[in-house]
Amino acid sequence: MVRNSNERQWQLDTRRIGDDLLEVSCGGRWRQDQDLPAAGVILPELGDGLRLSFNTAQLSAWDTGFLAFLRALFALCAERGVSIDQEGLPKGVRHLLAMAAAVPEQKAARRSSTQQSMLFQVGAATVAFFRGAPEMLRFLGEITLSFGRLFRGRARFRLSDLWWEIEEVGPRALGIVSVISFLVGLILAYLGADQLRLVGAQIFIADLVAIGMVREVGALMTGIIIAGRTGAAFAAQLGTMQVNEEIDAFKTLGVSPVDFLVLPRMLALMLMVPLLTLYAGFVGMLAGLLVSATIFDIGMFEYYIETLRALELKHFLVGLSKGSVYGAMVAYAGCLRGMQCGRSAESVGEAATSAVVTGILLITISASLMTIIFYRLGI
Amino acid sequence: MHEAAHIEVRDLTMAYGEFVIQRDLNFVVSKGDIFVIMGGSGCGKTTVMRAMIGLQRPAKGAVFYGGEDFWSVEHEEQERLKRRLGIMFQGGALWSSMTLGENIALPLKEYTALSSRQRAEIVSFKLALVGLAGFEEFYPSELSGGMKKRAGLARAMALDPDILVIDEPSSGLDPPTARRLDDLILELRDSLETTIVVISHDLASILAIGTNSIFLDAETHTMINTGKPKEAVASGDPKVRHFLTRGAE
Numbered sequence: 001m002v003r004n005s006n007e008r009q010w011q012l013d014t015r016r017i018g019d020d021l022l023e024v025s026c027g028g029r030w031r032q033d034q035d036l037p038a039a040g041v042i043l044p045e046l047g048d049g050l051r052l053s054f055n056t057a058q059l060s061a062w063d064t065g066f067l068a069f070l071r072a073l074f075a076l077c078a079e080r081g082v083s084i085d086q087e088g089l090p091k092g093v094r095h096l097l098a099m100a101a102a103v104p105e106q107k108a109a110r111r112s113s114t115q116q117s118m119l120f121q122v123g124a125a126t127v128a129f130f131r132g133a134p135e136m137l138r139f140l141g142e143i144t145l146s147f148g149r150l151f152r153g154r155a156r157f158r159l160s161d162l163w164w165e166i167e168e169v170g171p172r173a174l175g176i177v178s179v180i181s182f183l184v185g186l187i188l189a190y191l192g193a194d195q196l197r198l199v200g201a202q203i204f205i206a207d208l209v210a211i212g213m214v215r216e217v218g219a220l221m222t223g224i225i226i227a228g229r230t231g232a233a234f235a236a237q238l239g240t241m242q243v244n245e246e247i248d249a250f251k252t253l254g255v256s257p258v259d260f261l262v263l264p265r266m267l268a269l270m271l272m273v274p275l276l277t278l279y280a281g282f283v284g285m286l287a288g289l290l291v292s293a294t295i296f297d298i299g300m301f302e303y304y305i306e307t308l309r310a311l312e313l314k315h316f317l318v319g320l321s322k323g324s325v326y327g328a329m330v331a332y333a334g335c336l337r338g339m340q341c342g343r344s345a346e347s348v349g350e351a352a353t354s355a356v357v358t359g360i361l362l363i364t365i366s367a368s369l370m371t372i373i374f375y376r377l378g379i
Numbered sequence: 380m381h382e383a384a385h386i387e388v389r390d391l392t393m394a395y396g397e398f399v400i401q402r403d404l405n406f407v408v409s410k411g412d413i414f415v416i417m418g419g420s421g422c423g424k425t426t427v428m429r430a431m432i433g434l435q436r437p438a439k440g441a442v443f444y445g446g447e448d449f450w451s452v453e454h455e456e457q458e459r460l461k462r463r464l465g466i467m468f469q470g471g472a473l474w475s476s477m478t479l480g481e482n483i484a485l486p487l488k489e490y491t492a493l494s495s496r497q498r499a500e501i502v503s504f505k506l507a508l509v510g511l512a513g514f515e516e517f518y519p520s521e522l523s524g525g526m527k528k529r530a531g532l533a534r535a536m537a538l539d540p541d542i543l544v545i546d547e548p549s550s551g552l553d554p555p556t557a558r559r560l561d562d563l564i565l566e567l568r569d570s571l572e573t574t575i576v577v578i579s580h581d582l583a584s585i586l587a588i589g590t591n592s593i594f595l596d597a598e599t600h601t602m603i604n605t606g607k608p609k610e611a612v613a614s615g616d617p618k619v620r621h622f623l624t625r626g627a628e
């Protein structure tokens with residue numbers, strides 16, 4: 001039986017010689033840039049007690065494509081109890097096949113990667129989430145202890161690291177925070193204008209924008225920006241340090257990696273996010289002012305007075321406290337995922353992604369909790 | 380318990396989850412030894428080292444330092460035991476946000492009351508010992524792989540530890556540099572009485588400096604030979620001979 005793809009390509013031929021010998025002739029060109037046959041095509045002809053021999057007199061060119069075909073064929077033969085006579089193969093082919101077979105496959109090395117059903121995966125993810133909870137709490141405990149040492153003046157980290165982090169998370173985020181807050185302020189103003197026009201109370205755009213930005217939206221937008229910008233960076237930095245065994249080096253030296261690495265990052269975000277929140281509030285109000293004055297014909301001075309009237313100290317306090325909580329959440333999520341990172345490059349990527357997801361999730365949860373609490377307290 | 384035993388590993392089994400890496404290891408590192416942990420790539424040398432230096436809890440068994448069981452004593456005591464160790468990790472593990480000088484100075488800052496001038500002198504001396512004189516202001520990202528390892532060794536030596544644990548000192552180094560590192564290890568043992576545990580694949584170096592060794596086998600997941608590396612070539616298990624003769628036997 002002869003199979004071949006076409007004239008100048010591979011040819012495969014099998015011939016029975018006597019009762020127990022099957023000669024496989026491979027001719028032509030067997031290279032991986034072609035569509036080579038699967039070893040399975042010979043399967044029907046393989047039977048127990050058979051011997052396989054090769055004829056490669058017509059073989060003009062070969063590469064790993066040929067080797068892979070033979071390797072698969074040998075595996076089939078082993079399954080079927082067919083013995084193999086490699087004499088007829090070119091010397092190079094025999095040597096390379098022998099080298100590939102020299103170190104047996106480690107049993108544990110190959111993982112079973114069976115496709116699980118959707119339901120199973122959802123279940124597994126849920127279980128994994130709750131399994132992760134104790135670890136999250138433990139890390140929280142470690143951070144708390146570390147803050148305890150800080151207040152007793154015994155936490156060890158470099159002030160230069162803290163300054164570096166502060167600069168990195170604060171001033172350098174001003175650009176993106178400005179753009180986003182300006183646009184959000186503008187959206188709020190338009191939204192308010194549309195609704196308030198119905199009752200002829202367009203001047204209240206000022207109240208809406210001021211209270212909205214200072215109390216809620218400023219902190220929320222800043223939190224989310226920082227989660228994407230800084231939370232991911234924290235996770236990637238700490239993850240890379242985990243990969244390079246830098247964290248292990250701290251541990252063996254008896255220096256707490258939480259003190260040295262996590263504390264300055266937590267502090268930097270808890271200090272800078274409230275300030276960024278304030279800044280976001282002012283930029284948003286500026287956007288509201290410009291929109292109202294230029295598009296809705298509200299006097300700048302009137303808008304200004306109305307804003308002053310609307311803003312009470314408590315709104316600032318609420319905004320600031322939300323800002324620092326969101327900052328802490330983002331720093332916690334980033335550092336947690338970074339410290340949990342495995343020891344390979346792809347786990348660094350996963351850590352960064354997971355830090356953003358966890359950060360935004362924590363922000364959302366704490367935002368709702370705080371809204372309820374502040375409402376109850378009447379603030 | 381061995382009189383001069385510095386470190387004793389008893390019935391140690393290391394595993395990742397279900398997957399046992401090495402089981403039932405028993406060996407003693409005596410004071411003044413240059414103890415070599417040999418074995419093929421991926422057989423679990425680094426994993427065993429992690430149990431010895433307190434980074435990964437063994438699945439079973441114990442590691443004794445001067446008779447104290449590291450994994451069952453209090454946290455404070457563990458910290459005290461760890462302070463006797465200097466560790467060079469396989470990739471150097473230099474702290475990337477610090478210069479080489481700061482890397483080596485950090486242990487000194489933590490555990491000594493040296494003035495900053497004294498610290499600078501020690502840092503520059505340690506760097507000179509590993510052939511990196513004058514590199515104080517370089518960041519790890521500005522070094523080659525081999526240079527990072529040597530700087531890692533300088534950091535491991537910073538506090539003149541009793542026990543130096545070195546994970547593959549010579550891989551990635553050119554032969555003369557590897558040779559100089561061997562000389563340095565011998566010198567540390569002789570003049571500072573440092574006990575040294577080296578993980579190594581480098582035959583020349585194993586034979587030149589090793590006073591005692593174990594061989595970890597990847598297939599049976601346990602140790603199959605102990606003793607002087609030189610004797611292992613002549614007598615030991617065929618697998619060990621195979622390793623020590625680069626597969627010629």
Ligand SMILES: Nc1ncnc2c1ncn2[C@@H]1O[C@H](COP(=O)(O)OP(=O)(O)OP(=O)(O)O)[C@@H](O)[C@H]1O
Nearest residue numbers: 343395400418419420421422423424425426427469
């Ligand atoms: N985090 C991990 N999870 C699961 N298995 C791991 C993990 N880390 C290492 N292993 C496995 O443990 C085995 C031993 O790894 P180890 O790093 O100790 O080897 P090694 O002897 O130091 O090798 P090398 O000489 O290449 O450094 C390897 O087979 C590896 O697959």
Ligand SMILES: [Mg+2]
Nearest residue numbers: 424425469546
């Ligand atoms: Mg290793």
